[in-house]
Amino acid sequence: MGIFNKGFLGLLAFAMLCCGKEKEPAPGPGTSGPTPLSWKKPAHFPDPVYDMTRNPLTEEGVELGRFLFYDGILSRTGQIGCGTCHQQVAAFTHHGHELSHGVDDLLGTRNSPSVQNMAWNPSFFWDGGVHDLDLVPFNPIENPVEMGETVKNVITKLQNTPLAGAKKPVDYPEMFKKAFGSEEINTERMMKALSQFMLTMISANSKYDYYVKGDASALNAQEKAGMVLFQSKCASCHTGELFTDYSFRNNGLVPMRINDEGRFAITADAADKHKFKVPSLRNVGLTAPYMHDGRYHSLQEVLNHYSDSVHQSETLDPLLIQSNGKPGIALMDSEKQSIIAFLNTLSDDQFSKEAKLSDPGVGTSF
Amino acid sequence: MRNIDVGCFGTLYIMKKINLILRGIAVAISLFAFISCDDNTDNPVPEPGQKGSLTIEFDNVVGDKNLVLNGPSNLNAVGEDFVITKFNYFISNIKLLRKDGTSHVVPQDSSYFLVMEDKKESQLVKLPNVPVGEYSGVEFMVGVDSLRNTLPVEKRTGVLDPGGSMEDGMYWAWNSGYIFMKLEGTSSKATSSNGKFYYHIGLFGGYDVKTVNNTRVVKLDFGTLKANVTTEKSPEVHLFADVQKVFNGPGTNVSIAAFNSIMSQQPVKSQEIANNYARMFSVDHIH
Numbered sequence: 001m002g003i004f005n006k007g008f009l010g011l012l013a014f015a016m017l018c019c020g021k022e023k024e025p026a027p028g029p030g031t032s033g034p035t036p037l038s039w040k041k042p043a044h045f046p047d048p049v050y051d052m053t054r055n056p057l058t059e060e061g062v063e064l065g066r067f068l069f070y071d072g073i074l075s076r077t078g079q080i081g082c083g084t085c086h087q088q089v090a091a092f093t094h095h096g097h098e099l100s101h102g103v104d105d106l107l108g109t110r111n112s113p114s115v116q117n118m119a120w121n122p123s124f125f126w127d128g129g130v131h132d133l134d135l136v137p138f139n140p141i142e143n144p145v146e147m148g149e150t151v152k153n154v155i156t157k158l159q160n161t162p163l164a165g166a167k168k169p170v171d172y173p174e175m176f177k178k179a180f181g182s183e184e185i186n187t188e189r190m191m192k193a194l195s196q197f198m199l200t201m202i203s204a205n206s207k208y209d210y211y212v213k214g215d216a217s218a219l220n221a222q223e224k225a226g227m228v229l230f231q232s233k234c235a236s237c238h239t240g241e242l243f244t245d246y247s248f249r250n251n252g253l254v255p256m257r258i259n260d261e262g263r264f265a266i267t268a269d270a271a272d273k274h275k276f277k278v279p280s281l282r283n284v285g286l287t288a289p290y291m292h293d294g295r296y297h298s299l300q301e302v303l304n305h306y307s308d309s310v311h312q313s314e315t316l317d318p319l320l321i322q323s324n325g326k327p328g329i330a331l332m333d334s335e336k337q338s339i340i341a342f343l344n345t346l347s348d349d350q351f352s353k354e355a356k357l358s359d360p361g362v363g364t365s366f
Numbered sequence: 367m368r369n370i371d372v373g374c375f376g377t378l379y380i381m382k383k384i385n386l387i388l389r390g391i392a393v394a395i396s397l398f399a400f401i402s403c404d405d406n407t408d409n410p411v412p413e414p415g416q417k418g419s420l421t422i423e424f425d426n427v428v429g430d431k432n433l434v435l436n437g438p439s440n441l442n443a444v445g446e447d448f449v450i451t452k453f454n455y456f457i458s459n460i461k462l463l464r465k466d467g468t469s470h471v472v473p474q475d476s477s478y479f480l481v482m483e484d485k486k487e488s489q490l491v492k493l494p495n496v497p498v499g500e501y502s503g504v505e506f507m508v509g510v511d512s513l514r515n516t517l518p519v520e521k522r523t524g525v526l527d528p529g530g531s532m533e534d535g536m537y538w539a540w541n542s543g544y545i546f547m548k549l550e551g552t553s554s555k556a557t558s559s560n561g562k563f564y565y566h567i568g569l570f571g572g573y574d575v576k577t578v579n580n581t582r583v584v585k586l587d588f589g590t591l592k593a594n595v596t597t598e599k600s601p602e603v604h605l606f607a608d609v610q611k612v613f614n615g616p617g618t619n620v621s622i623a624a625f626n627s628i629m630s631q632q633p634v635k636s637q638e639i640a641n642n643y644a645r646m647f648s649v650d651h652i653h
Contacts, residue, residue, distance in 0.1 A: 054518055123574070129541040131573045134519040138528055138539035151529025187529035188520045266541050267575050268633040 034058035034179055042204035044212050045241050048119035050133055050199060055192045057199060060179040065197025066356075067170055068190065070363035073157050074137075075147035077103045082140065082194075083363040085112040089352055091283030092116055092201065098294030101366070106145035109260060111294035113279060114287050116351065118198045122246050126276045126292045129266045133198060134191040151187060158185050168361045203282050203351040211345070212241075219345055226342025229335050234281075236319050243281035243346070249317040250274045252310030252327055256293055273315050285344040286352060299340045307331040416498045418595040420462065421602040422491040424481045425650065426453055429610045435483055442613035446622045451562070452550040453483040453609055454536060455643070456510050456525070457491060462593075463503035463585075470497055478510065480525040480536060481607075501593040504603065508643055509546030509581035515570040541630055543568050546580055547643055549612055555623040563622045565612070566629045567636050567643070578633040582644035591652045604650045611646035612639060 037057040041048060068074065070083040085100040086092040092115035094100045100112045110126050124130045130139060140146040141154060158176075162169035173183035180189050208227075210218035219227065230238075239245045248263040255261075255274060263272040276292045290296040296305060310320050310328035321327055331339075351357070359365075426433040428440050428450070439447045457479045460472040472493055482488045514526065522528060526544070528537040536545045545568040556563045571579035586605070593601040613620045618638040620628075628635045 051518075054520070125540070130539075131516070131542060132518065135528075135539075135542050138537070138542075142535070142539045150535070155529060187522070187527050190529070191519050265631060267572070267577055268631065269575070269577075 033181065034060040037062055037200075039199065042202065042209070042241075044209070045117075045204060046120065049122050050119045050195070052119075052199070055134070055195055057196050058179060060175070061193050061196040062200050063197075063360075064172075064175045064179045065193040065195070067172075067175065067360055067362055068194050069197050070359045071170065072362070072364050073161075073166075074141055074149060074154050075103055076149045079103065079364055080147050081363045082115070082137070083359055084365055085140075085146075086115045087365050088354075088358055089286075091203065091286040091348075091352055093287040095286075095288070098289050100146070102140075102143070102146040103148040106148075108143070108145050109258060110292050111289060114283060115198060116201050116203045116282060117242060117280065118195075118201060120242050123277070127263050127266050128248060128277055133195045134188075136198075137191060137194050151190070155185050155187070155190060158190070166362075170362060201351075201357055203348040205350040206282070206348040207345040208342075209348070219342075222338050222341045223345050224342075226338035226340070227345075229339050230342050233329050233331065233335075234339070237278045237317075238281050244278045246277065248272060248275040248277055249319075250313065250315040251276075252305070252312070252316050252320055253291060253293075253295070254309075254311045256295070260293065262292065271315060274313065275315060281343060282346050283348055283351065285347040299343055300336065303331060303336040303339060307336070416597050417495045418498050418597050419492065419494045419600045420496045420501070420593060420595050421493070421600065422460070422504065423602055423604045424457065424489045424491065424607050425604060426481075426483050426489070426607045426609060428608065433483060433609055440610065442610065442622070443615065443619040444613075444621045446553055446555040448551050448553045448563075448613075448622060450483070450549065450551040450609055452548055455481050455508060455547040455607075456536065456544060457481055457506050457508065458510055458514070459507040459583075460491070460493065461505040462493070462496065462501045463505060463587075464499065465502045469505070470501070478514070478524065478526050496595050498595050498597060501588070501595065503585065503587040505583065505585045507581050507583050508640075509568075510544040510570065511581060512570040512579065515543050516573055538568060538630065542573070543570050546640075547612075549609065553622045555621075556626045557623060558626040563626045564629070565620075565625075565627075565639060567639050569630060569633065569636065578637050580636055580640035582640050584644055584647050586647060586649050588649055588652065591649065593652050601652055603652050606648045606650050608646045608648070612642050615642065616645055617641050 035058055037059050039052060039057050068082075070081045072078045072081045072084070074081055080102050083092075085094040085097070085102070087095055089095065094112035098111060100108050102108065113126065118124075118133055121133070122131070124133065124136050125139065130136050138151055141149050141151055158172040161172040172185065176185050176189055176193075177183045179193060207218045207223075237245055237247065237249060250262075250273070253274075261273050263275040263277075264270070266272075284290075284299065288297055288299075290299075290302050296302045306320075306329040308328065310316070312327045316327060320329065322330060431438075431440075433450060433453065435453070436449060436451055439449050441447055458477055459474075460477050462470040462472075464470075479491045480488060481491075510526065514521070525536075528539070536548065537543070538545060545566050547565070547567045549565040549567075551563055552561050553563055554561070567580050569578050569580045571577060571581075588603070593603050595601060613622075618641070620635075620639060620642070625632070625635060628639060630636070
């Protein structure tokens, strides 16, 4: 495949050079196309799901995506960017917010999930309603309580930049030209630029990762003990190096007033009622509050849920029923402390502080 | 009237296959470009034979009257009054049928149309490059096939662009998929706070799990009429789409009082509406 693709791209490039149309100007002196950016898979991660041959990453494309990610221009009010509810310091979640508030302080119904390691996600959102990273941004942009906009109108607004009164006047037509060869702004380019940036949001440099890569001293005794406990009590769902199997499960939360039925809204299959996606636990120490509705404020509360308050219902995950028939996971207090110590080794400071992932000065965070 | 959609199972497998095929085609095209430096590199080599064109008009009516948005009130089969305020639907995968059983299949990439009652030009579906000859019927899908519902963003252009030329949000961003038909209106029987009812019918069979499939294939025989395409003459096939039939059987009569909103969360009800809209078309005349 790889060789074939390179051959194909080369051929296409050659064909384009030969026919040299005005819409694809041949690079001349002083001008050059976007700079390819090499995307490296962390050695201990599986192969990504996203097909990067369809959207090869470039320095300029990623930079454009970074501006779009943070810019409130994506919202109806000009105030809410992706980065408003996905803040880097909290591993791109909305720290301190059980539910997020979007335009005009309207409240959503679910806890803002982390934007990290998106290249490996086979589906997106708590209910898995979107299957392609390139189609993800439509959801928050068009949700009336998140950004309350239409993508069509965002494109119009982007075409009319730079805006004199903007916090930082960004010339998007120029940025699209640098990233894609012309000033045209369309759905495909906008979504692919956002995807390019999100594909660079890789978290793989936690203490745990150093341990996996051979530094036995990266974890202390309690963290190692916690890892062993985690593997026996949690890893059947939070599997592998991404710490999720990406399945949808009912983990025994008592439904709240709005009775969010999760995955059922997508499949309409009664067996999916109250199931939500198993979230990755990478950076879990940074992403409180927890669960699809943000009901738990600490990892201690989360583990107390699993040991003491798993709610029995028809769709409760079978893995949460113990051999004695009782719901939940058997956990002693000391075991919980070790597991929490281990979970905190999944925090990746490089990720939450990486300058290339940070707000270039166009964002707002509330 | 059987549903022959490309299928809810194995979609990913099909996509991979198609990707390979598309890549093959792309290589062929770039090779062609390399050799010929032709201007027309984006289009496949045209089929031999003479070509004409044909237009299908989708004329929305209500019973025996022309449909007027926000116009006069009508009655459905269960005796409820209604006024239509919005009526949009996707037509795709068009085939022009000949008496001998052969057909002209409109190329996939140019076979998606969004018919909107408030946009006259959208009701005229113009088909270029139709081989000359006599056509005796037409087949099309109401909705957007499952394959197109799962293709990458670069294949969603024109009326399928969820962020571009597509009007009126015929796409569910949170449950990725196209809305095949939007019917909205008011009724004294509607129980909603604003007296309106909203029927948004979509669902293509599911991406990785099976959901209901509300695409419907419609086949209309022109009967004693025929559409004769020549290099000079471009026939116009005038179809009626009777919005009253969206409410009225064959299987189920839809009650506005019982259902002021039917969208993705009521798959059984949405299937009933899909069965109804599959029967709303008829051939009026050809000229």
